[in-house]
C-alpha cells in the first residue's frame with residue numbers, strides 16, 4: 001500500500017513501494033520520497049526545500065484567503 005502525505009505548505013511525502021514514470025511512461029529513478037508541490041524545485045519532480053524559501057502556501061490556505069475576498073496567489 002502506498003500512502004501519500006500532504007505536508008502543510010510543503011511536498012507530498014510518498015511512503016511505500018511505487019514506480020514513478022514521466023509523461024512518456026519512462027521510469028524515473030526515485031532519488032527522494034518527497035515530491036514537489038510548489039513548482040519551485042530545481043530537481044523536479046522531487047522537493048529540494050525551495051517551498052520554504054518562497055513561502056509556499058498549500059491549497060487550503062489559498063481557498064481560505066479567497067473566501068475572505070482576497071485573491072489567491074497565482075490568479
Ligand code: FES
Nearest residue numbers: 036037038047050
Ligand atoms: S514542495 Fe518542496 S520544493 Fe516544491
